[in-house]
Amino acid sequence: MPQINAMIRVLTSFFLVLFALTATPNLLKASEEHAVTDTISPKKFNTGDLIFNHIKDSYEWHIASIGETHIAIPLPVMLYSKQTGFHFFMAGKLHHGTESYEGFHIATEGKYQRKIVETMTDGSEVRPWDFSISKNVTSLFISIALILVIFLSVAKKYQANFAKAPKGLQSWLEPIILFICDDIAKPSIGKEKYQRYLPFLLTVFFFIFINNLMGLVPIFPGGANLTGDISVTLVLALFTFVITSLSGSRDYWVHLVNAPGIPIWLKLPLPLMPIVEIMGVFIKPFVLTIRLFANITAGHIVALGFYSLIFIFAEKSIIAGYGISVLSIAFTVFMGILELLVAFIQAYVFTLLSALYIGLALERHSHPKHA
Amino acid sequence: MGLVMPEFGLFFWMLISFSILLIILKRFAWGPILQMLSEREKFIEDALKSAENAKEEMVNLQTGNEKILKKAILEREMIIKEARELKTSIVNEARHEASVEANKVMEHAKAAIERERAAAIEEIKNMIANFSVDIAEKILKEKLADDSRQKELIQNYIDQINLN
Numbered sequence: 001m002p003q004i005n006a007m008i009r010v011l012t013s014f015f016l017v018l019f020a021l022t023a024t025p026n027l028l029k030a031s032e033e034h035a036v037t038d039t040i041s042p043k044k045f046n047t048g049d050l051i052f053n054h055i056k057d058s059y060e061w062h063i064a065s066i067g068e069t070h071i072a073i074p075l076p077v078m079l080y081s082k083q084t085g086f087h088f089f090m091a092g093k094l095h096h097g098t099e100s101y102e103g104f105h106i107a108t109e110g111k112y113q114r115k116i117v118e119t120m121t122d123g124s125e126v127r128p129w130d131f132s133i134s135k136n137v138t139s140l141f142i143s144i145a146l147i148l149v150i151f152l153s154v155a156k157k158y159q160a161n162f163a164k165a166p167k168g169l170q171s172w173l174e175p176i177i178l179f180i181c182d183d184i185a186k187p188s189i190g191k192e193k194y195q196r197y198l199p200f201l202l203t204v205f206f207f208i209f210i211n212n213l214m215g216l217v218p219i220f221p222g223g224a225n226l227t228g229d230i231s232v233t234l235v236l237a238l239f240t241f242v243i244t245s246l247s248g249s250r251d252y253w254v255h256l257v258n259a260p261g262i263p264i265w266l267k268l269p270l271p272l273m274p275i276v277e278i279m280g281v282f283i284k285p286f287v288l289t290i291r292l293f294a295n296i297t298a299g300h301i302v303a304l305g306f307y308s309l310i311f312i313f314a315e316k317s318i319i320a321g322y323g324i325s326v327l328s329i330a331f332t333v334f335m336g337i338l339e340l341l342v343a344f345i346q347a348y349v350f351t352l353l354s355a356l357y358i359g360l361a362l363e364r365h366s367h368p369k370h371a
Numbered sequence: 372m373g374l375v376m377p378e379f380g381l382f383f384w385m386l387i388s389f390s391i392l393l394i395i396l397k398r399f400a401w402g403p404i405l406q407m408l409s410e411r412e413k414f415i416e417d418a419l420k421s422a423e424n425a426k427e428e429m430v431n432l433q434t435g436n437e438k439i440l441k442k443a444i445l446e447r448e449m450i451i452k453e454a455r456e457l458k459t460s461i462v463n464e465a466r467h468e469a470s471v472e473a474n475k476v477m478e479h480a481k482a483a484i485e486r487e488r489a490a491a492i493e494e495i496k497n498m499i500a501n502f503s504v505d506i507a508e509k510i511l512k513e514k515l516a517d518d519s520r521q522k523e524l525i526q527n528y529i530d531q532i533n534l535n
Contacts, residue, residue: 129379134380140388155404162411181405207392231382231385234377235389
């Protein structure tokens with residue numbers, strides 16, 4: 001445990017510094033924007049827009065806005081339209097969503113808000129097949145590269161100094177790896193078969209954990225809301241679902257349709273229990289999807305909400321904005337620390353529940369008489 | 372609503388990248404790491420077990436040594452006791468033999484003395500007889516020097532003979 005305590009301490013101080021550093025430019029940005037909105041347009045500071053621009057995927061990686069100049073990394077856009085075929089261009093061509101290119105533009109409202117849509121000849125907007133390397137996809141690639149670097153180097157270290165005390169990165173990861181092996185996989189799946197599922201559980205855990213942490217870092221290459229994106233959590237839950245279904249024992253499937261020990265009137269003529277059981281099979285991955293997505297997204301929303309307080313108050317008076325910033329930063333730091341905990345807990349919960357579902361599917365019952 | 376709707380593009384990339392990540396990590400990271408962890412666990416367990424065994428052996432050895440020492444002490448005592456017994460028995464025997472020998476010598480001596488004494492007595496007897504004869508002779512010679520006495524004596528003897 002002292003290792004984990006030290007880790008938390010180091011990470012906490014790291015984030016404290018980061019928050020302190022990022023708070024200042026944001027304040028400058030706020031006052032400048034404020035000045036601009038005062039003179040040019042009466043457009044008010046929109047908290048919802050700010051938050052959703054952050055937590056949602058986008059076609060460029062926004063780093064900062066100074067006045068009206070946006071600093072952002074343009075990312076490649078890949079589209080397949082049924083009418084015009086494949087399109088490949090950089091997101092810079094769309095000028096932060098203000099211009100259209102090759103008939104494509106980013107919708108500012110409606111069903112496809114913040115997404116690229118194609119304007120048809122009759123004026124209607126249609127969503128093409130979108131394979132763009134968006135902000136989240138880029139973040140996904142970066143995190144995967146990071147995970148590969150970390151674990152391949154650690155694996156090499158394990159082979160190099162066998163039967164020696166772990167060193168460096170290895171000693172940070174070993175307690176977590178052992179924790180997943182001995183405290184999640186072994187009790188949930190059972191001693192005989194847990195080793196088969198360890199690679200998946202470990203990969204899922206570290207993927208979620210590292211991406212959660214990267215989401216907490218406010219500057220590039222962190223800051224993307226990857227584990228708070230439902231597409232990502234859906235894929236993770238689908239992996240659990242497929243693995244659970246493939247490893248399901250005969251008993252597992254039989255019990256879905258004909259659960260033992262339940263009165264017959266719950267099964268015939270109206271198959272209430274079978275319906276509930278079969279729904280449960282799909283509800284499990286659905287819950288996994290929603291839980292991770294909601295927790296991480298909510299964390300980002302709350303942290304950004306505290307920051308928005310500064311700008312909301314600054315619209316009333318600059319002094320109030322500066323005044324509230326002390327409170328906001330204190331709250332955001334608190335949220336940051338809380339999110340560190342959530343980052344670990346959500347990774348843990350996802351892994352634990354996946355292991356439990358696999359364990360349930362593997363279970364063999366030995367009932368003396370089946371109902 | 373856009374927030375809770377899965378996006379096809381990200382879904383597609385995530386599916387591919389996560390599969391690749393899973394395969395690479397399984398093959399090149401988790402495999403070796405887990406294998407090394409379990410091997411190390413076994414190694415440590417074996418080391419602990421062998422240490423335990425060594426300890427046990429040592430205890431056994433110690434008790435063995437103690438046993439041998441005890442046995443040696445016992446043996447030594449026994450040897451000493453035996454030696455002591457042997458000594459006393461030898462001494463006793465010697466003493467016994469000596470006394471027997473002494474007795475024998477004594478007996479011999481006694482017998483010899485007896486014999487000598489008997490011989491001496493015999494000799495003395497003989498000597499006394501001779502002396503007696505000599506004395507008698509002398510006396511007779513003295514007595515019979517006078518004829519009357521010879522006659523008296525002869526008369527005496529004749530009286531004593533008592534002729535029937």
